Amino acid sequence: MIPEKQEVEAACKRVKPYVHNTTVLQSSYINKLSGAQVFFKCENFQKMGAFKMRGATNAILQLTEAQKAAGVVTHSSGNFAQALSLAAQNLGVKAYIVMPENAPQVKKEAVKGYGGIITESESTPLAREQQAEKIRKQTAATFIHPSNDKNVILGNASSAAELLESQPDLDFIFTPVGGGGLVAGTALAVKYFGKNCNTIGAEPFEVDDAYRSLHSGKIERNQTTNTIADGLKTFLGDINFPIIKDLVQEIIRVEETEIVAAMKLVWERMKIIIEPSSAVALAALLKNKELFKNKKIGIIISGGNVDLKNLPF
């Protein structure tokens, strides 16, 4: 079930011409505060503002010419909708995006701006899946899942791979956990390119399905999703969960107030714009600083797409 090293290497090489090798930033203040040496991999600076550009690009690049000609389809109201649209546009492929009818206008505009072809659906997960399936049948487009897709996971691995190339002796890499595509990709890069490095997931208590899944050994769901970290409301899948179960050392849960505090800290001290979901990983480190004292820590800043009119501080 675990992809081989050469698959990860090939994906990193494949996406390289299409994505930014994003900047790695440090903050003396956060180093002092945490007692660790922290390296922030800035996927908020990635094309379309999130790591999801990597997985989307790799998934499209793996299609046959006939598949490319028919296009790709996904359902997403978040960063993957934009990522698949832009990755498809860059590669001359049509992207059909199913978005809930109540998705914010600004997100619909962003998808349109990247050339995505939007179909609206009711906002239930089932309605969205059915709509995507309908488009797939009509157009013969290939369905690409935002997180539970092997090629998406392999593409996502390229962020941690780049980080380990610039900082080879990291002890841990932290990522937020939503659908599991980033943490699974990161864990693969850590396994194959790290030296005694471990992967830590970070999750809000309010949507701690991945934490519970890791501990129960089966995919758990959330009853409610009352978190500010809107990218982390989804649950794991049958493709990424085996990787996570095998390779992720621990998932640390944090409170909503800790997420907002970590987000504010990064905005104020590092002068970079990060999403609430990205702040979850730093919050997890700060909550457990005694465990990570004097360690070299990588944190994947997953994205920076926020509504500036609706900030939590």
Next chain:
Amino acid sequence: MIPEKQEVEAACKRVKPYVHNTTVLQSSYINKLSGAQVFFKCENFQKMGAFKMRGATNAILQLTEAQKAAGVVTHSSGNFAQALSLAAQNLGVKAYIVMPENAPQVKKEAVKGYGGIITESESTPLAREQQAEKIRKQTAATFIHPSNDKNVILGNASSAAELLESQPDLDFIFTPVGGGGLVAGTALAVKYFGKNCNTIGAEPFEVDDAYRSLHSGKIERNQTTNTIADGLKTFLGDINFPIIKDLVQEIIRVEETEIVAAMKLVWERMKIIIEPSSAVALAALLKNKELFKNKKIGIIISGGNVDLKNLPF
């Protein structure tokens, strides 16, 4: 009146161990929008969040041991108050900071956090100068002006020097113009380290004293200061004006709405937090894109200290 090349080189070398060689970022979107190739030198990532750390550090490093023992004094309610406090703290020197009694509490706290010793004064320029002079007499501390000081200007030159080291063939470097310390330092770096490079200042129409000074040949003042770019309300001085007159090619003026639009653009597209004052330089480029088409442009992002509770968008 114009400092020699070796003075600029020596200042760059002198401050190097004490400041960050800040990241240079690019944005495909802004390149496309402007028709130019733009390199943003991120002084918002500098220690204390602004380029002023460079000049303050150089000025203190140039003091004798006896002067260092007596401390430094300045009057500022903005970034220089924090910069002098932190630079002094790093070098084991006392910093006396005169701040207007109505300065925001958050700015006073920041100065205290960096070890600055605050004295409050009435908010008129005269009262602040008199208070600083009183402290200078009482303590024998050396007065360091935020922008009209040769060593401050030389220290500030190190930002553009670093930028030209990483991008040697820039055609223009843009900076905002407030008191003139950044644009003068930048112009020195451009003169000595650039190849056919020119320095462009950028200023709000609302406080266009430097534009008028450059064109009249004498230091002009502002009658009113109704600009969002709160770092640019001050006027030029007898030490930086000769440098500016001699070495700055043009000063471009922009409207308040253009400043806010450029600031929003950088926040949304580049995911970095910049001050309104920093946005003035990009606004000046975007307002005149036909003049700078296909050119390689450096922009000094002067700082990122903003009140997140009081954003213009």
